Amino acid sequence: MKDDSMDKIFSKTCILKFLMLLASTTAFQAQAQWKVGVEAGYDYNFYHIDTHYAYDFRYDGRSGFTVGVPVEYGILDWLAVRADLTYLQKGYKMHRGYNKTFQNRSDQYLSLPMMARFSFGDDKIKGFLHVGGYVGYWLKSHLKGCEISNSFNTDEVLNEEEGKIFYPYDKEYSFNSQRDNRFDAGLVGGVGVCYRVLPQLEVEMEGRCYYGLTSTTKNYMEYSKQPRYNTTIAILAGIKFCF
């Protein structure tokens, strides 16, 4: 009978050997030009909406997670360009002060930030700054909430109470092509620290901000424009392999 734990140790050793081989083949190069990795982290989205006179509609941000695949190309020792294919969760939480209505919308985006990377520090530990722009696509959303209906509770009405019935819902969001703008673009920036574990292996931590410049709603009202924007901050941890 084969020992599973031995298999795991064996495969781990293989991976380590492979990584060391990768490192040794290019260790003497002055600079690693291509870097590819994975990153993941927590994000929090701020939904910017002007509710105007509907003063008891209160919008709060909501948290989510993000994962991405960064690809980096070093031009100079301190300058690189980077693109991350990123899955991001955005959305909002809305509730009313007037009644029990609430709505939580979880939006899922696929984004492609294109950034310049400015690095500073020594060979082992480097601080970095990312600046650039991103384009994205609103993939889908999930809605959870509760809304007032026209149904009422007979006994409550007979007791001279309001008796209104609120219905909960938990469903996929239906896009309205006239209203919803699924194209997303904006500015992106981040700061972080990168640590070279091995000559060919880096780990990094980053705080990043996606600043949307496209409204989540289309400009479908000529004389009463009401754009809504997302600003998403993310805390990311990642690992990169240098080629």
Added chain:
Amino acid sequence: MIKKQLFKICLLISVLMIFSSCRDSGDDLIDPSHYPQTETMTGQFEAIWHGINQNYVFWEIDSIDWDEVYTKYHHRFEYLDEQETVKTEDLQKLYEEICGGLIDNHMVIILENLKAGPDEKNTYVVVNPGKLKVEKRDDLQANIPINNFVECYNKLKDDGRIEHGAGFYDGESTGGLESMFTFVVDEDILYLKPASFYVMASLGNPDAYRVYDTYIRQLLFNDNIKNVIIDLRDNGGGMLWDNITILGPLLKEPCHLLDSKTKVGTGRLDYGEWTPFIAEPTTQRQIGKLMEWKDELPDALCMADQKLVVLVNRYSGSMAEITSMGAKNLPYATVIGEQTYGATGPLTDNTHVSFSGEFGDKNLKSATYYVKTSTWLARTVAGTFVEGEGVLPDIKVTLDSEKLTNEHIDNQLEYAIDFLHEK
């Protein structure tokens, strides 16, 4: 070297800050209920246009290009403002052109002609898009005057077909109910004709109480009653709560009347989610409580195995239509008559519910205009929109006006009686 990098970083941050101002701040919106008072026709048009823009709930299904309306008509009002006087008749036509095509059949736009000449007797414009549409229907008939109905009622009485009759129609209108009749016809059919859905609100009126008390006692305690006819012809609707008095006692289980949704924002398409409008059966105990009867009744259904017919016509509007929409979903009910009015979106005068619906001043004092409009967009349980169209009856029977006037025979009612007796 470091200085150079710092310079570049500062430059980039500056560029970012410039870009960050690229977000559009949007237009300022004013609550249509608090739009500033205006003395110009342009200002009045703007207030009405913006109010409908923000408070109307049918944008999802209304094909009117509302922005185009503003572009097209704004300069016409600027032109009118330059005139000494404007004929009310001309202003009426202009607003009918602007709002007459909106599909909300509950809608009424009332405004004062701010430039009426000294000789003008009528200085008010009233546009009712629903009425304009109904009047264009091919088979339009006038509504049935209540006196004609009373003559039919008397004929049935003279023929010995009626017992347990009660009614009022010439008393004071209390709580919005102008008339109500009930009787048992041909021994086993219980009939109720409320003029509106203000029965519950009118029970403080002795006439209304007496008629409803007679009706509901027959339903609950007369074992001969095998069928019920609810006559909602010429019934323009009223309170949703009247489900308790009209449809509720005739239900054996909860009845899904329609689905409705309203706005959750100030944008034209800022809709919330669909919610069901479900009528609960009114139990005998609840009826006893409503009528303040001394003896407490059991928590049992009012309806046994009776069949139900709902009579409707062109002037059955709002709750009368909503009730017929519900009845169409009941296996033991049949809707007979004509296509209804087409005002199915529920409404409330409490605009705070969703910052939608009516705005302006009914009395034309704090504002020179008033717009009544639905608070909810509604669709049938099957997902069909009937706003502006009306509910089609299960069996179409057109009123024979000549027979009604000359022979005092209500052919729609007679058809319903024969239908229930399977003749």
